Amino acid sequence: MLTSAAESLLASAAEPLLAVGALQSGYGKIRVLHGIDFRMSAGEVVALLGPNGAGKTTMLRALSGLLPVSSGHVRFDGRDITNATPREAARAGLVHVIEGHRVFTQISVTDNLLLAGYDLPRSERAGRVEEALSFFPEIAEKRHERGGALSGGQQQMLTVAQGLVRRPRLLMLDEPSAGLSPVLVDRVLNVIAQLRKQGTAVLLVEQLLEKALAAADRVYALVQGNIVLEASTAEANLPQRLERAYFGHESHALTP
Ligand code: ATP
Numbered sequence: 001m002l003t004s005a006a007e008s009l010l011a012s013a014a015e016p017l018l019a020v021g022a023l024q025s026g027y028g029k030i031r032v033l034h035g036i037d038f039r040m041s042a043g044e045v046v047a048l049l050g051p052n053g054a055g056k057t058t059m060l061r062a063l064s065g066l067l068p069v070s071s072g073h074v075r076f077d078g079r080d081i082t083n084a085t086p087r088e089a090a091r092a093g094l095v096h097v098i099e100g101h102r103v104f105t106q107i108s109v110t111d112n113l114l115l116a117g118y119d120l121p122r123s124e125r126a127g128r129v130e131e132a133l134s135f136f137p138e139i140a141e142k143r144h145e146r147g148g149a150l151s152g153g154q155q156q157m158l159t160v161a162q163g164l165v166r167r168p169r170l171l172m173l174d175e176p177s178a179g180l181s182p183v184l185v186d187r188v189l190n191v192i193a194q195l196r197k198q199g200t201a202v203l204l205v206e207q208l209l210e211k212a213l214a215a216a217d218r219v220y221a222l223v224q225g226n227i228v229l230e231a232s233t234a235e236a237n238l239p240q241r242l243e244r245a246y247f248g249h250e251s252h253a254l255t256p
Contacts, residue, residue, distance in 0.1 A: 015078050017042045017201055018063075018094070018170060023072035025062035032058040034225040035072065040170065043199040045192060047212040047233075050222035051246050056205045057099060059222065060172050064096035065089045077169060087119075093169035097176070099205075101159045105148030109139060109158060112147050116162035132164040135191045153184040160188065170201040177208050189215050213238060221245045 018040040026032040032055045040046050048056050061067040063074055065086040074082045076094050084092070103112050113129040120128060133140040136157050142150060150158060156179065163171055173192075177185040185208065192202050192215050206212035213219065213233050221229035221242055229245040231238055 016040060017044075017077060018203075019073075019075040020063070021073050021075075023059075023062060023074065024070045025058060025067050026070070027058075027067070031070070032225050033062060036222075036225075036227055038220060038227065040201055040203065042169065043196060043201055044218065045196050045202045045204065045216045047204045047206055047216035047219045048222060049206070049209065049212060049219055049242060054222045055225040056222055057174055058225075060096055060174055060203070060205060063089070064094060064172065066096070066098075090166055090168075091119075093166075094172070095163045095166050095168035095170070096172045097159050097163040097174065099174035099178070103147040103150070103155045103158045103162070106146060109143045109145060109147060109150065112158060113162060113165050117165040120166070128165045128167065131167070132161040135164060135194065136161055136187075153180045156180060157184065157188065160191065164195075168200060170203060171195065172203045172205075174205045175207060176204070177206060177211065185211060209239060209242070223248070 016039045018038070020036055020038040023036040023038070024031060024033055036059060048059065050056055058067065062069050065081075065084050065088065069083050072082070073080060076089070076092055079092060081089055081092055081094070086096070089096070104115070107115075110129060113132055114125055117125050117128050133143060139150065139154055139158055139161060142154070147155065147158065156176070160173065160176060176188045180188065189211060192204065195202055204212060204216060216233050218230070218232050219238070219242070220227050223246060229241060231241065235241075
């Protein structure tokens, strides 16, 4: 008899939660992603790393339907979601917390969260809002205040909470630490650890290398629109390997 851990391992080997093959995308005629192969299992935390302008944000946008996929495929939870709309992707369980997204400052924290779950069954919405707030005690305390009454960092965490209202199977976070104080960065990382424990996968774009490596099970490095490194965070010398990958040496070993 298999243990549940072994069963989930087998299930993820059979069909990963996210399977991206030969993905190309960009802006109009400008191609940014040159054939990305990428996989994630259920409950896995993966950091997508790479220098500025490598295409990390572009990749998240292409996965969540904000940018057209010009070729290749995106399969999520056993379904083809290539070129699905953002709403369809979110309904399938793939939720993208957009970098620099702003909350509505004139309505309450609770209403911001209710709006994020506008298309959920009415009977479930209040419960989902409470569930999302349970990750962020400081925000829960201010649930009746206007979004604009929160600090910048708290507003940023509210955008993560908005993503959680949808109870994602995969949450994609684009530089969640940007502009946050060290205490709030740790809070966000702690939320990622909690999500992982409950089986929610997280794809994290993050500039803080050390923090990203501590939070993630695996990393991919993206350089000039190509994946040049894929590794478990348990591997030795990973920061050095990443640095080499960024500067082009490791990519030769990885490109078939
Ligand atoms: P950063 O860490 O700086 O956010 P990134 O890895 O997320 O970088 P992207 O923002 O995906 O990189 O940008 C990849 C490339 O696409 C860059 O060359 C950028 O100039 C270009 N790009 C980004 N947004 C647009 C746009 N709206 N129109 C045209 N080109 C764009």
